Amino acid sequence: MSSIWLAGHSLTQSESTIDYPRPDRLVAGKPKRITQSLYEHPNMNCGIWTCEVGTWNIQFAVNKQEFFQVIEGLVRLHEANTQSFVEIKAGDAGIIPPGFTGKFEVVEAVRKYFVVVEV
Secondary structure, eight states: OOOOOOTTSSSOOOOOEEEOOOTTTEEESOOOEEEEEEEEETTEEEEEEEEOSEEEEEEOOTTEEEEEEEEEEEEEEEETTSSOEEEEETTOEEEEOTTOEEEEEEEEEEEEEEEEEEO
16 A cells, blocks of 8 residues: 655655865855755655855766756756756756766756656
């Protein structure tokens, strides 16, 4: 039997974690990133993520993907080796597909819901 959970309520929550992009991935700024996990499972993690303005290189594993919805702010996902990017603003949702390589740019301080799945 499965149960439906209201994320962040009556669950064991981790405390917020603070981190910064690794120096070898940093492109611009030194953005502080705060992650509040609302639900964790061996193959899934979801929560709220906030970040200051900055840009860094990202490379997702072939078994990892992320769905997110921007609550406030503006981000751009730049695909590697191209000039193209996708802009995602408050109210929009985006997906970072498995194996994605590129840059994550926070244009305006962002707050987003995220769901990361690994299979």
